[in-house]
Amino acid sequence: MNVIVNRVAEFLKRFPPFSFLDKEDLQTVAQQVEIQYLEKGETLFTQGEPARPSFFVLKEGTIHLVESTAKGDEIREICDEGDVFGVLALLGKRPYLLTSKVTENSLVYAIPVDVFEKILEKNSRVALFFAAGFAAGQVVVRQDLSQGQKARGEFKKPTGDHSLMIFSDQYEVKVSEKVLTCGPNDSIQTAAKLMSTAQVSSIIICDYSNFPLGILTDKDLRTRVLALGISPDLPVSQVMTQPVITRKKSDGFGNLYLTMIRNRLHHLVLTEDGTDRSPVCGLISDHDIFLSMGNSPAVLIHALMNTLDVGEMRKIRDRAEQMLRYYLENEVSMEFVASVMTEINDVIITQALEIGKNNLASDFPGMNQVPFCFLSLGSEGREEQLLRTDLDNAILYADTSESQSERAKEYFLKLGEQVIEVLLACGFDPCPAKMMANNPEWVQPLSIWKEYFSEWIMRPTPEALLKSSIFFDFRPVKGNSSLAEELTRHIYEEIRKKKAFLSFMGQNALQNPPPLGFFKDFMVEKTGEHKDHFDIKARAMMPLTDLARLLTLSHEMVGINNTFKRFEKLAEIEPNYADLFQQAGKAYEILMRMRALEGIEHQNSGRYLNPKSLGKIQRQLLKNTFSPISELQEIIQIRFQLDYFRR
Known part of the structure; x- marks a missing residue:
């Protein structure tokens, strides 16, 4: 009997929430486990049936959790080894929401609720596991991504230094209330x-x-x-x-x-x-706060603002990466993390511009008086560039007199070259497509930029749509922002003239490959360097960024580039779809965090994940982020009449 109990305990210990239990509690649970053998075709419990006094863990075999709908039975989850299901007995003893169908001979561990309730009372990590809906088959899994983030944070082992966690809003703000x-x-x-x-x-x-x-x-x-x-x-x-x-x-x-x-x-x-x-x-x-935090954003930004030494700037950006890792692993608010990293990147660009202007001052007298604006594009334009991935940027400057035009073009191109040189020295990767401020094509006066966007909107070829997906997310970083504002006004004027452009963008947004295959497995790369890896950018993040951008343009929203903030605003504008937009925003935050952690761990862009290396909770959380995509694509399909649209 002891041998059986020990084997049960060893098995359970491999999977959450049992992996959170100490040895004594785990032995207590293992002693009370009832082992059930189920043959293919049997049903363990049925939708609407009162909850049993036990919940279940799948030891061997396969069980489908199925929902009966007007369209017939629909599979909601496929349980595999270690999955916990039938947990409604723990959550208020409500009737089952799904039916469990045994699709191949299976062994199941039935765990009595009364034994486990005592553990729930004293172990917050276990309680949160269930409350967040991570037990397989709980419909809430797909409905509350914010709880998923919170739960995932609770599952992590505590690390040594928690000083930076002061940035989390769970901590009380230290305020001097006696103000002079x-x-x-x-x-x-x-x-x-x-x-x-x-x-x-x-x-x-x-x-x-x-x-x-x-x-x-x-x-x-x-x-x-x-x-x-x-x-x-x-x-x-x-x-x-x-x-x-x-x-x-x-x-x-x-x-x-x-x-x-x-x-x-x-x-x-x-x-x-x-x-x-x-x-x-x-x-x-700041005396109360900043001085106590050696690797805080304020300290790093202050250090960047007070140096024009490129080697020192690189060291500071390296320190920012360490800070980023800590924030990501400890579930600090994604909005805060993205804002901080954007601010750091923007200060580096600002200092790089200062270096460039100083170097060019003697050769180009008077040129620094020409109004200009440095634009960040793509992920940095959306305030989403957490890692030092490839650069996308450009320079927009005011139209000059004909006699000055060639001189101005030469000056701003050299300025762009200087900035890119500094950014590369600080560890950023160059853009493979050369969409950078050292490329003459993307260093232009306002009139040419207007022509670019007019051309893309009026003649939306595949190449134009690709450029649109990058350049439409431009954000002024430094310089005369009124130039960027005028360009934005021009873009919306042109879109009003050709509403069909939005339908072209809609079609383009539906071209992204699906994240899951027919059997609900991750769609991985079949060949090449990243064989058997999941492309989180193309299959999960790009669909959301493209859909958010399209809806933003259709509502003529100005000044909101960030994807999850766009969904936040869309939830206000379209209250009928508020829940969907909010979930899409949360999904995108989770994807950003996962990609950044992957990149930091493997010292790369984090774009390709190995699904086999993900823990069970991570896999489930990643799958949950996909659910808003198909619903949003259906809305786009109908709203922009894509079934009837022909290129």
């Missing part, structure tokens, strides 16, 4: 005395309603008062920084912290409703 204030008519000297007495580095200037008007810091006193010889008797309103940037405490640490990073703030003022038209209620200082 004064009135706009108080003198500079009065404000300085108040700061000295309170031993703080800032004071908020407020009106009679305690609404913030501005802020004065130690640095302001040095640079705006002492250095310029300003009289300390003048009103503080004459030297304060205004308007003041405000947020509310409930925004969550990630958003607050990103606000400080993006606006290069040393202090962030908090008000009751997050605007400057409500009372001050708190203050966050």
